[in-house]
Amino acid sequence: MIKLHVFPADGRPFDRKVREDSLVAGRSSKADLVLVDSSMSRSHARIFGTVEGWFIEDLGSRNGTYVNGDRVRHPSQLKPGDLISMGNSTIRVLSIRGREWDSGSSSGSSAPVKASPAGEPIFRPVDQVMRDDLATHGDPDARDEFSLRRYVDGLNIMNDVHHALSSTVELQGLFDVILDKVFEHLTPEQGAIFLKQGDDDYRLAAVRSVAFGEKEFTCSRSLIREVAEKGAAALVLDARTDARFSQALSLIDAGVKSLVAAPLIDPGGVLGIVVLTSRSALRQFTEEDMDLLVCMASVAALRIRNVALTEEAAARRQLEKEVELARRIQVALLPDRLPAVPGFEFFCGNIPSRGVSGDFYEFVERLGGRECLAWMADVSGKGIAASLLTASLEALSAAPIQEGLPPGEIFSRVSKLLFDRTPPEKYATAVMVALDCETAKTRYANAGHSRVFFLQRSKSLRWLSATGLPLGMFPDARYEQTEFAFCKGDLLVLYSDGITEARNPQEEEYGQDRLARVCAENLEASLMDLNAAIEGDLTAFVEGVPFADDRTIVMIRRTGG
Numbered sequence: 001m002i003k004l005h006v007f008p009a010d011g012r013p014f015d016r017k018v019r020e021d022s023l024v025a026g027r028s029s030k031a032d033l034v035l036v037d038s039s040m041s042r043s044h045a046r047i048f049g050t051v052e053g054w055f056i057e058d059l060g061s062r063n064g065t066y067v068n069g070d071r072v073r074h075p076s077q078l079k080p081g082d083l084i085s086m087g088n089s090t091i092r093v094l095s096i097r098g099r100e101w102d103s104g105s106s107s108g109s110s111a112p113v114k115a116s117p118a119g120e121p122i123f124r125p126v127d128q129v130m131r132d133d134l135a136t137h138g139d140p141d142a143r144d145e146f147s148l149r150r151y152v153d154g155l156n157i158m159n160d161v162h163h164a165l166s167s168t169v170e171l172q173g174l175f176d177v178i179l180d181k182v183f184e185h186l187t188p189e190q191g192a193i194f195l196k197q198g199d200d201d202y203r204l205a206a207v208r209s210v211a212f213g214e215k216e217f218t219c220s221r222s223l224i225r226e227v228a229e230k231g232a233a234a235l236v237l238d239a240r241t242d243a244r245f246s247q248a249l250s251l252i253d254a255g256v257k258s259l260v261a262a263p264l265i266d267p268g269g270v271l272g273i274v275v276l277t278s279r280s281a282l283r284q285f286t287e288e289d290m291d292l293l294v295c296m297a298s299v300a301a302l303r304i305r306n307v308a309l310t311e312e313a314a315a316r317r318q319l320e321k322e323v324e325l326a327r328r329i330q331v332a333l334l335p336d337r338l339p340a341v342p343g344f345e346f347f348c349g350n351i352p353s354r355g356v357s358g359d360f361y362e363f364v365e366r367l368g369g370r371e372c373l374a375w376m377a378d379v380s381g382k383g384i385a386a387s388l389l390t391a392s393l394e395a396l397s398a399a400p401i402q403e404g405l406p407p408g409e410i411f412s413r414v415s416k417l418l419f420d421r422t423p424p425e426k427y428a429t430a431v432m433v434a435l436d437c438e439t440a441k442t443r444y445a446n447a448g449h450s451r452v453f454f455l456q457r458s459k460s461l462r463w464l465s466a467t468g469l470p471l472g473m474f475p476d477a478r479y480e481q482t483e484f485a486f487c488k489g490d491l492l493v494l495y496s497d498g499i500t501e502a503r504n505p506q507e508e509e510y511g512q513d514r515l516a517r518v519c520a521e522n523l524e525a526s527l528m529d530l531n532a533a534i535e536g537d538l539t540a541f542v543e544g545v546p547f548a549d550d551r552t553i554v555m556i557r558r559t560g561g
Contacts, residue, residue: 002047002054002078003095009037009088012185015286022048024059025086039063039087047078054078054096063087122235122287123226126265129233129294171307175206178274178300183208185296186260186289188276192217193264194224195272202228202272217275227261227273234261235290260285262297266305274300335363339372341437343560344486346374347527351498351551358386359496359552360393367404375407375432376554377471378449378496380425389426392418393471407432407445408481411471415447415479418472427472431464431494433556440486440558445479447471450497451512457489459520486558493519498549499534504542514541527555 004016016033025033028042041061048055057075058065065072066085078084084091175193182191190209194202202224207217227234236259258278264271274297278285338346348361361376375397379389396417400410410432418428429449435442446452448470454462468479486492495515502510515534522533531553538551 001097002049002093004047005092005094006033006035007090007092008035009039011036011187015094015288017284017286018047018049022046025091026059035086035089037087037089040089044086045072045084052077054093056084061086122290123230123232124290125230125232126263126294126298127231129291171304171311172206174300174303174307178296179206179208182274182276182293182296183210186276186285186293188260188285189279190217190277192275193272194228194275195264196228196270200225200229205272223259223261223275224273227263227275228270231263231265231270233263233290233294234259235285235287236260237284258284260290260293262290262293264297264301264304266298266301268305271301271304273297335361338363339365341372341435343440343558344372344435344437345527345557345559347531347553347555348374348376349531349551349553351547353498353547353550358390359498359550360390361494361552361554362394362397364401366402370437371404372435372437373401373407373432374435374494374554374556375430376494376496376552377428377430378498378550378552379428389422389428392421393428393430396421406443406481407434408443408467408479411445411447411468411479412477415469415471415473415477416475419475422472424473427470429470433492433494435486435556440561441483442486442492443481443483445481447477447479448473450495450500452492452494453512453516453519454484455491455493455516455519455523457487457523459523461516461520486556486561488558488561489523490558491519491523492556494554496550496552498547498551499538499553501549502538502542502547502551503545505545510538510541527557530555 002018004018005013006016007013020032023032024043024046025031025035025040026042026044027035027037027040031043040063041059043059044061045056045058045065048057055075055077056065056067056072058072063086067076067078067082069085078093078096080093080095082093084093178193179191182188188210190207192204192208193206195205197203204217209217223234223236226232256277256279259275261273261275263273274293276285276289276293335348338348346363348363350359350361352359358379358381359376360379362374364373365371366373377390377393379386379393381389393414396414397410400413405413411430418426428447430447431445431449431452432447433442433444444464445468446464446466447468448466451463451465454464456462462484464482467481469477471477493515500510500512500515504510514537518534518537519530522530525533534553
């Protein structure tokens with residue numbers, strides 16, 4: 001075997017290992033080593049091996065073939081370090097049958113050449129690749145002309161990659177630029193970017209092919225895991241003969257011959273991998289290609305992370321705007337003023353846990369002002385989805401409320417409408433009271449909501465439990481209702497479980513009894529002051545633990561009569 005380092009007239013340098021007995025170099029597409037060079041002949045020269053070694057002969061080229069400056073007129077034997085000139089292209093002989101070009105030999109010097117057993121796949125940790133590259137090029141004084149030229153080529157490529165990636169601020173556009181540069185400098189037939197999603201899954205984020213319209217990309221999942229999970233670059237010289245991949249029928253069926261891959265990895269961890277494949281015997285990836293891809297992937301990973309964070313921040317700002325708009329819409333559905341009913345005092349308040357609330361309350365005067373209906377609901381879930389359901393509840397209940405139906409019948413109708421319009425997991429608990437403004441008699445119904453309490457002036461406590469199932473769970477739900485009457489000083493408190501289920505650092509719940517006790521202790525205070533007392537006691541209880549659910553309270557007290 002002979003290993004060559006090719007400096008084409010057009011394109012970046014690359015390595016080529018010749019295992020066959022003969023290799024023809026020229027600008028013809030039928031040549032074994034195709035070089036785009038107008039100064040070369042179609043079949044310019046032949047490199048061939050015999051039992052005596054490797055030789056080169058000119059094939060009657062127009063401009064001749066030269067070895068170390070001497071024109072080749074007869075077959076000439078090659079040795080490591082020889083420089084072959086053909087037109088405007090040059091080829092350096094790196095090694096022959098395992099003998100490397102030694103930097104201390106009289107024939108010249110070169111950059112270190114990495115060796116691996118012929119045909120075996122190479123898996124090398126990314127940090128080792130980086131350390132090896134630094135060791136190779138870390139001392140400027142130790143570089144000869146050959147290694148310096150390769151080093152400068154690499155710097156120019158990385159500068160080009162940095163510049164190209166820095167101008168892209170959108171993630172999908174960034175993938176396109178990454179593939180642009182990979183194809184420009186590594187010339188694969190296909191390339192793809194896989195991004196990590198979840199713990200061990202990877203999705204195809206971008207694909208590129210030299211074949212027009214080809215969008216399918218075949219890759220071994222075991223290779224993805226090997227590269228991504230172990231943070232190792234991979235070089236597969238021939239997938240058809242490689243034992244590790246010979247069973248990967250998808251790769252074989254796709255005609256993949258040579259493959260190189262590198263992880264997209266930054267200080268935050270592995271983001272994915274870049275995979276390049278070739279189905280042509282004329283394009284076999286090298287260790288130099290793998291090293292370059294590792295460097296390009298490291299730059300790309302940092303940029304992907306930055307762009308992703310930028311997009312996440314933009315999406316978060318957009319979501320915040322949408323939540324703010326949803327909250328404004330939701331607040332508009334809540335009553336902007338409470339009824340002024342002689343002899344009664346009303347209070348209501350809502351504090352969402354996530355910007356928008358899954359709780360809803362309403363005060364409605366009806367029957368010509370003879371009756372005041374108050375109700376509140378707590379829908380399943382939280383956030384924007386829950387707030388949409390509260391808007392549906394408001395719309396579905398509007399007609400039966402205005403028709404003057406009693407609370408139990410309103411709930412029956414709303415429950416059926418909600419069941420018909422929402423999936424089974426969407427439901428709401430609710431409690432409703434209809435107050436006769438003249439007699440102070442009150443009709444009450446509870447659709448699966450927490451029990452509420454009626455606190456009399458004497459501080460005796462009456463708990464009012466559920467009279468039916470939550471709204472929307474069954475199409476034919478029926479709701480009983482009870483009646484009671486307000487006397488002067490009596491207080492009715494409706495609340496959502498975001499108050500009573502609030503927890504402290506010891507995982508203890510605030511509870512219904514504690515809420516009732518605070519109300520009893522402040523029974524003579526105005527309802528606004530009473531609410532402030534409840535919030536103060538609740539805040540002291542949770543000791544800084546965030547509230548996990550929306551908090552809503554509705555209070556009705558009779559002040560006269």
